[in-house]
Amino acid sequence: xxxxxxxxxxxxxxxxxxxxxDIARRLREVxxxxxxxxxxxxxxxxxxxxxxxxxxxxxxxxxxxxxxRGYVNLGFYQGASLTDAEARLEGTGxxxxxxxxxxxxxxxxxxxxxxxxxxxxxxxRGGAPAGHAPRARRPSR
Numbered sequence: 243x244x245x246x247x248x249x250x251x252x253x254x255x256x257x258x259x260x261x262x263x264d265i266a267r268r269l270r271e272v273x274x275x276x277x278x279x280x281x282x283x284x285x286x287x288x289x290x291x292x293x294x295x296x297x298x299x300x301x302x303x304x305x306x307x308x309x310x311r312g313y314v315n316l317g318f319y320q321g322a323s324l325t326d327a328e329a330r331l332e333g334t335g336x337x338x339x340x341x342x343x344x345x346x347x348x349x350x351x352x353x354x355x356x357x358x359x360x361x362x363x364x365x366x367r368g369g370a371p372a373g374h375a376p377r378a379r380r381p382s383r
């Protein structure tokens with residue numbers, strides 16, 4: 243299977259522990275309640291479902307669900323620019339951050355809705371944090 247192989251959300255959950263399947267489904271419900279128009283793109287090779295304003299992972303996505311062993315990552319493509327009052331976001335990369343979700347209660351935490359809404363707003367502004375203009379694109383040659 244190629245790295246870019248796409249599939250369905252249910253295919254993504256095949257083989258995951260039942261508790262993780264329930265968590266992933268709840269996270270999906272939360273994302274779609276925050277953004278009913280989200281474009282869901284499941285990349286089986288990445289083991290993740292991306293949610294965005296379009297199907298492109300890095301330029302249109304704002305969040306992703308990634309089942310792991312023992313938890314489900316709720317990730318944010320521009321997570322480093324998000325305000326995280328509860329200090330739930332993990333990661334040290336330039337932009338990506340994630341929250342490890344280990345229970346249905348954690349998946350229902352209202353703080354996640356706030357992070358998702360903020361991530362969606364950042365994406366709609368072209369990836370710029372609040373109060374900043376979107377980055378200018380380089381002209382193609």
